[in-house]
Amino acid sequence: MQSSFSLSCSQATTVPRSNYTFDSLPFAPSKPINLRFCGLRREALGFSSLSRSHFRRGLQLHTPTRSKRISASLVDNGSPPKSFDYDLIIIGAGVGGHGAALHAVEKGLKTAIIEGDVVGGTCVNRGCVPSKALLAVSGRMRELQSEHHMKALGLQVSAAGYDRQGVADHANNLASKIRNNLTNSLKALGVDILTGVGTILGPQKVKYGKAGFPDNIVTAKDIIIATGSVPFVPKGVEVDGKTVITSDHALKLEFVPDWIVIVGSGYIGLEFSDVYTALGSEVTFVEALDQLMPGFDPEIGKLAQRVLINPRKIDYHTGVFASKVDAALIATGRAPFTNGLGLENINVVTQRGFVPVDERMRVIDADGNLVPHLYCIGDANGKMMLAHAASAQGISVVEQITGRDHVLNHLSIPAACSLILKSPQAREKGETEAFEVSVAKTSFKANTKALAENEGEGLLRPDTGEILGVHIFGLHAADLIHEASNAIALGTRIQAGVLNQKYHFFLPETAN
Ligand SMILES: Cc1cc2nc3c(=O)[nH]c(=O)nc-3n(C[C@H](O)[C@H](O)[C@H](O)COP(=O)(O)OP(=O)(O)OC[C@H]3O[C@@H](n4cnc5c(N)ncnc54)[C@H](O)[C@@H]3O)c2cc1C
Numbered sequence: 001m002q003s004s005f006s007l008s009c010s011q012a013t014t015v016p017r018s019n020y021t022f023d024s025l026p027f028a029p030s031k032p033i034n035l036r037f038c039g040l041r042r043e044a045l046g047f048s049s050l051s052r053s054h055f056r057r058g059l060q061l062h063t064p065t066r067s068k069r070i071s072a073s074l075v076d077n078g079s080p081p082k083s084f085d086y087d088l089i090i091i092g093a094g095v096g097g098h099g100a101a102l103h104a105v106e107k108g109l110k111t112a113i114i115e116g117d118v119v120g121g122t123c124v125n126r127g128c129v130p131s132k133a134l135l136a137v138s139g140r141m142r143e144l145q146s147e148h149h150m151k152a153l154g155l156q157v158s159a160a161g162y163d164r165q166g167v168a169d170h171a172n173n174l175a176s177k178i179r180n181n182l183t184n185s186l187k188a189l190g191v192d193i194l195t196g197v198g199t200i201l202g203p204q205k206v207k208y209g210k211a212g213f214p215d216n217i218v219t220a221k222d223i224i225i226a227t228g229s230v231p232f233v234p235k236g237v238e239v240d241g242k243t244v245i246t247s248d249h250a251l252k253l254e255f256v257p258d259w260i261v262i263v264g265s266g267y268i269g270l271e272f273s274d275v276y277t278a279l280g281s282e283v284t285f286v287e288a289l290d291q292l293m294p295g296f297d298p299e300i301g302k303l304a305q306r307v308l309i310n311p312r313k314i315d316y317h318t319g320v321f322a323s324k325v326d327a328a329l330i331a332t333g334r335a336p337f338t339n340g341l342g343l344e345n346i347n348v349v350t351q352r353g354f355v356p357v358d359e360r361m362r363v364i365d366a367d368g369n370l371v372p373h374l375y376c377i378g379d380a381n382g383k384m385m386l387a388h389a390a391s392a393q394g395i396s397v398v399e400q401i402t403g404r405d406h407v408l409n410h411l412s413i414p415a416a417c418s419l420i421l422k423s424p425q426a427r428e429k430g431e432t433e434a435f436e437v438s439v440a441k442t443s444f445k446a447n448t449k450a451l452a453e454n455e456g457e458g459l460l461r462p463d464t465g466e467i468l469g470v471h472i473f474g475l476h477a478a479d480l481i482h483e484a485s486n487a488i489a490l491g492t493r494i495q496a497g498v499l500n501q502k503y504h505f506f507l508p509e510t511a512n
């Protein structure tokens with residue numbers, strides 16, 4: 001089976017993904033574990049400075065100058081300014097902030113974006129982009145190594161090998177390229193890129209600056225917080241960037257271990273198990289909950305285990321809580337990043353680190369009131385920790401501040417290699433809202449193209465005439481899911497037949 005096999009779903013949950021951070025896991029770990037050194041070759045580890053400091057590299061995109069230091073509109077921190085430097089200031093130039101900025105310019109807003117590290121944030125520099133570049137390599141390696149698969153296509157391939165540095169460069173180069181594209185797109189559209197850590201001083205007022213430079217204060221009619229997230233590391237675990245690493249380090253592929261423990265079998269753990277095993281490592285998963293991939297729909301999780309875990313050099317310990325490790329990749333979730341943001345200046349208290357927002361991404365203060373003109377999008381609000389969700393939330397906010405009321409339908413946002421609304425949650429929703437949920441399945445065995453590509457296994461799952469969710473497991477799942485996503489966004493019912501024709505869905509019993 002090729003590693004391009006992936007999991008997809010379109011659907012959301014009323015339970016924010018943030019509930020998954022370890023602090024709130026609803027269980028008592030059954031077996032605490034102290035993992036010893038697990039086969040990482042120390043001499044092969046070439047990390048230099050791998051501090052978790054969030055702002056390691058600064059792009060000199062805009063050098064703070066004294067002339068901009070105090071805005072003409074500066075007043076006391078507590079009261080709103082009377083005139084503004086910008087229509088919109090976005091704090092954080094990840095994909096969320098970038099998406100919002102582009103849409104704001106399209107809508108005619110004078111826009112600035114404040115970035116404390118590098119443009120592109122997690123997704124471009126330490127997330128989706130380099131990880132998908134590595135997955136592209138592992139997919140090809142696996143395919144080339146599959147004699148059976150090659151023979152079936154009539155191909156003959158001699159032993160497949162790889163150059164670690166070449167693979168690492170591929171991921172790094174792709175990240176640089178996309179980072180440059182994002183930066184250039186902002187500049188080309190006239191978005192001011194302000195370099196430094198942004199701190200909210202009061203209503204509609206932000207300061208930013210770099211260590212050693214004087215602060216600059218800018219004002220805006222509206223402010224969007226888009227400060228993202230960083231790896232969550234359980235208490236007691238010390239990340240040194242050498243033998244105990246997070247995805248931030250692993251994505252640089254500075255070594256390929258003979259054997260590696262991956263703590264956490266969620267999205268990141270699963271993706272890295274794919275990369276490492278394709279490149280020759282053995283993997284041991286340590287998962288705190290009682291099953292692998294507990295965040296996935298149970299049925300899809302089982303399928304994934306059968307296809308992506310069991311046939312590979314992977315063993316696992318479930319129900320084991322890693323509290324001290326000596327060598328491992330820590331993939332135990334993401335924590336929102338709000339350090340230094342100055343939320344205390346506007347009476348906002350985070351909830352398990354996340355910035356509280358309503359369904360329109362409007363920030364809620366400690367007294368439960370909306371903070372005027374302040375929004376939070378992306379990983380920092382914990383609604384859905386996905387790149388395209390961050391961007392969609394940003395666009396939704398811009399729609400609102402330019403006069404069009406808009407509520408993003410999170411139920412239509414697809415996730416690849418992840419499952420948002422799981423069948424137990426769909427059933428729960430049905431019970432709460434008093435409707436029946438039925439499940440329909442089909443197999444890619446009935447799909448000619450899938451068979452032509454020698455992938456005969458797949459599962460599609462629509463619930464009720466109103467499509468509640470679709471899960472796809474199989475070749476190109478991440479591409480196919482978008483049709484379902486569009487259907488959900490448009491409120492298409494299964495009877496409309498689009499998905500039926502395409503995927504041979506069975507009509508759910510409750511559809512009428
Ligand atoms: C290994 C990995 C793989 C992933 N793969 C996928 C995937 O395949 N698909 C997917 O949809 N999602 C994926 N994700 C998740 C995705 O990366 C995030 O959901 C997305 O990056 C969130 O975007 P954001 O704009 O909210 O935050 P971020 O991308 O984290 O950006 C926040 C930005 O704000 C800056 N910042 C923070 N505080 C301040 C401040 N006070 N002042 C100024 N700047 C500040 C940061 O430096 C950063 O640049 C992956 C994540 C990881 C870790």
Ligand SMILES: NC(=O)c1ccc[n+]([C@@H]2O[C@H](COP(=O)([O-])OP(=O)(O)OC[C@H]3O[C@@H](n4cnc5c(N)ncnc54)[C@H](O)[C@@H]3O)[C@@H](O)[C@H]2O)c1
Pocket residue numbers: 017020021022234263264265266267268269271286287288289293294295320321322323331332333334384385386415416417418
């Ligand atoms: N393809 C994609 O869409 C994609 C890919 C990668 C990451 N992401 C995003 O990044 C986020 C973070 O991914 P992730 O895999 O780190 O988080 P996750 O929440 O998906 O999985 C974390 C896993 O670690 C386990 N865990 C937590 N603490 C533990 C401990 N002390 N010992 C053992 N197990 C423990 C949890 O039970 C869980 O199974 C995801 O929520 C997702 O939104 C998305």
